[in-house]
Amino acid sequence: MTIFISMCLCVNHVVTTPAAARPRDISSEYYPENLLSAKTFRVPTSLPSLCVRKGRSVAELTAIAPDLSGLIVILSSIASKKSVDVLGGSLVKVFDGGLLISLFVDYTDSGLSPEGIEHSLGGIGVVESLSVNGALAKGVAVNSHMFPLMMGDKRAVVFAVDYFCDMMEHLRERLGEAANALLYDMGHKYGEAFARSLRTETSLTGDELVRLSLAEVQASGWCVLENYQADANKMVWRLSVKELFECSKRRPGASVNRSHFFRGFLSGLFEEAFGLVNISCVETLCQANVADACDFALWV
Ligand SMILES: [Zn+2]
Known part of the structure; x- marks a missing residue:
């Protein structure tokens, strides 16, 4: 599963913000020719709704940070635990301006329980809330926040x-x-x-x-x-x-x-x-x- 918001340096003149939080703001920098650019970076993208990894320990980890700095801190904290593998996720701007990140993680090799991961990350002051939802069944986790699904300002289904x-x-x-x-x-x-x-x-x-x-x-x-x-x-x-x-x-x-x-x-x-x-x-x-x-x- 790929991360829904990929951290790449590919800037498109038309869509400059992540799809999950995409405001429909077509600015004065709109150039139609960019729409057909052969240089566009494309990658198969999994909707971060369901994660299935047979035989593995997976969980959904959700954190709300007040700003981008707080988000980077929580990501750095996760990255420092090398035995926790991030499988994919989504990033959404919430109503008060904070950033909600929801990640599917494979923590099999950490030996920790979902509660153990939450406890080890929970001491970070820049995060407003953090929760780890354990698997529904062995190797199966589901996104508990993603509703309704939106395309611009319209509700969508897949x-x-x-x-x-x-x-x-x-x-x-x-x-x-x-x-x-x-x-x-x-x-x-x-x-x-x-x-x-x-x-x-x-x-x-x-x-x-x-x-x-x-x-x-x-x-x-x-x-x-x-x-x-x-x-x-x-x-x-x-x-x-x-x-x-x-x-x-x-x-x-x-x-x-x-x-x-x-x-x-x-x-x-x-x-x-x-x-x-x-x-x-x-x-x-x-x-x-x-x-x-x-x-x-x-x-x-
Ligand atoms: Zn055809």
Whole structure:
């Protein structure tokens, strides 16, 4: 499990604060070209909700520090106990300005109990509160603070892609082709609402709003944008994405493209961004079949 807020020196002009505490502050330093930068650092990120380590002693350690200095002290204290392995966690700014850090730790090699770890760290004056929640079962710990999950100022929920794809497949088995039309319609509605909200927040429109939206869905784990081409005069767009959640189950030899929700999302997004109606969107190549990416074409 990776730490949710990675301590790296990668500065993006658009997102300069940790995702877990991300205020939707698009500053004057906003540069659309950075959204498609090939230099962007990417790492698989685990939502710090559940930690499973079979046969190991794991716990959730939570501390509230009044400021960054206090947080560094508690992290240094944990780091000094070399037998305590930090597996991942989250950092959130709480209401009074303090910082809450929640970490999953593997303390098997320390020989300590959860109470022992809490006691050994508890004497640090810069920490307002510290608690160690032991495992639910051997090798299983859960985050007890992370609710509700937020994306910007909106509440969000997370589904596992495999389960979501299974649900879509089940829908196709029940409804046949009608299921694809339904998914397209749902995606279209989502794309409209998504673009409208982002436009209200940023005042961006057109191509810039599309680029920002695609960057945001990438940050939400939907897919990785590989290529985006726009012909503003002809009102024609092409884009290519990889690892799209809808098409993540590879089926070599299949000839049917799998994306219906996302192509609906794109049509709704582009309509809202450009103030148009009836934008068509087709998936011309699909990674679920034999292609390296899912390619989409849009036109008025
Ligand atoms: Zn596809």
